Amino acid sequence: MKKESANIRVGISVGDLNGIGCEVILKTFEDSRMLELCTPIIFASNKTITQQKNDLGMDITFNGVDQAAHAIDGKINVVNVWKETPNIQYGVSTPEAGKYAIRSLKAAVKALKDEEIDLLVTAPINKKNIQSDEFNFPGHTDYLARELGGESLxxxxxxxxxxxxxxxxxxxxxxxxxxxxxxxxxxxxxxxxxxxxxxxxxxxxxxxxxxxxxxxxxxxxxxxxxxxxxxxxxxxxxxxxxxxxxxxxxxxxxxxxxxxxxxxxxxxxxxxxxxxxxxxxxxxxxFTAGLSRVRTSPDHGTAYEIAGKGKADAGSFKEAVFKGIEIYRNRMEYEEISRNPLKRQKVKAT
Missing domain, CATH: 3.40.718.10 (Isopropylmalate Dehydrogenase)
Structure with missing residues (x-):
């Protein structure tokens, strides 16, 4: 696990577009101090994020990029995974919303495997509308176990x-x-x-x-x-x-x-x-433990009943970002100790 960027790069899948995923993501990074802690990279599209922030009445600027490797520190970055404009129906479970949730997830996981992002935070999905011939998993955990390797928990x-x-x-x-x-x-x-x-x-x-x-x-x-x-x-x-x-x-x-x-x-x-x-x-x-990469998620679901109303509490999503960064740093330190325990002990002794 290597780290070259000054900031930890946090990849984010948007989850169900008809739920509160985009809202809690944007509310989390509305606080500019978060950009001093990490570089957020959202996998969606400029048009989708613009529509969501306008619907919610949020004044947020972001940087559109064609791939995560081109993200800029100090800015909210959006990777354009799709060019078309999805039909957003807040509070409704639709096959279209499930399709875009999986497109976002797959793009984010690919970037994670390619080390373009350091860790992944996933917004909530609907376990029913994500099902298709190409994606037949009960949720994030089983899919990530297949893609990232390891025994998940x-x-x-x-x-x-x-x-x-x-x-x-x-x-x-x-x-x-x-x-x-x-x-x-x-x-x-x-x-x-x-x-x-x-x-x-x-x-x-x-x-x-x-x-x-x-x-x-x-x-x-x-x-x-x-x-x-x-x-x-x-x-x-x-x-x-x-x-x-x-x-x-x-x-x-x-x-x-x-x-x-x-x-x-x-x-x-x-x-x-x-x-x-x-x-x-x-x-x-x-947190999905046991994988080769770090993935966290909030402890709630799509919350269709309040989607698009600006009422969602971003607390758990923000905690997922904080916890993901903490775990990523702990894991890097653990790997450093495992590689050279004597060196680490000498550093601590001084």
């Missing part, structure tokens, strides 16, 4: 709370059949490595939530916790990992037990995201 993070998912976009009825010892080992290892590499935590403590109510109550409400989770936790703990659990999910957050750990691994989507969003909605960040 949906990791919801703030400075004080980090929740990873053992299974993410899986129907509740299929959760148990998707959980096995191999998967548990892999996800724990991804979380542990990410905490060290991306968040600079040397000896991370990780809690595992139970699959069944009350972690199965000694097999009375299901045997998966005793037969699948506990053996892996015991095995990894015996190897020196600080892995604990399984904990009954219903009382884990309400009792503040979560504050004793650096991260929590939830068994399924709502088990982890309901408490996470309750405790930190609007300030949380969706």
């Amino acid at each position: 949906m990791f919801m993070v703030t400075d004080t709370l980090k929740v990873g998912l053992l299974t993410d976009h899986v129907a509740v009825k299929d959760v148990v059949s998707n959980i096995n010892r191999k998967l548990i080992r892999e996800k724990i290892e991804i979380i542990e490595k990410s905490l060290k590499m991306d968040f600079a935590i040397r000896r991370p403590r990780i809690a595992m939530l139970g699959i069944n109510p009350h972690s199965g109550d000694d097999g009375v409400i299901g045997k998966e916790d005793d037969e699948v989770l506990r053996p892996v936790i015991r095995e990894m703990a015996d190897k020196g990992r600080l892995i604990f659990g399984p904990y009954a999910a219903d009382s884990f957050f309400g009792s503040d037990t979560y504050k004793q750990f650096d991260a929590i691994l939830a068994a399924y989507h709502d088990q982890g995201l309901i408490p996470f969003k309750t405790l930190s909605f609007g300030m949380g960040v969706n």
Whole structure:
């Protein structure tokens, strides 16, 4: 991972044009101080961004470029991915909006792979209208795992709370059949490595939530916790990992037990995201751990109900930018330490 530009180059996919994606992006960089922190590069078109800012009554100037490599520091840059003018219908899910969301995403990911941008922040998409013969993924995470390599993990993070998912976009009825010892080992290892590499935590403590109510109550409400989770936790703990659990999910957050750990691994989507969003909605960040590149996203969706009305709160998107930059810097430092630990120790000693 190399860094040549003075500023960190943050690539941004616009998400669903009928949602609040463009609004939270423009509100984030309306503050000129953000341009001292990074160089934003939005993958859309001059016409689309102009229409969005005019509809929202925002006075923002930007620099249009034909590719990310030509972006200028100190300015909001827009890569012209398309020349035509999409039909924007705020608050409505349309196939056209899904098509342009994917065009933006694909262009941004290509720039990320080509090292024209340093990290990627994705605005929200609609998981239904993005589906096509060319794009058949339940969301960003699975697509990015294929394109960027690595074993991905949906990791919801703030400075004080980090929740990873053992299974993410899986129907509740299929959760148990998707959980096995191999998967548990892999996800724990991804979380542990990410905490060290991306968040600079040397000896991370990780809690595992139970699959069944009350972690199965000694097999009375299901045997998966005793037969699948506990053996892996015991095995990894015996190897020196600080892995604990399984904990009954219903009382884990309400009792503040979560504050004793650096991260929590939830068994399924709502088990982890309901408490996470309750405790930190609007300030949380969706980070895809385990990939070769850094990708973050806000913790909310397209919010069709307020799209085009100027009511969207850009807090979570701004946090996604901040967190992406922080992770990128931590990862660069981790790689430097890994390459030459003696050199780094000498520098710190002085």
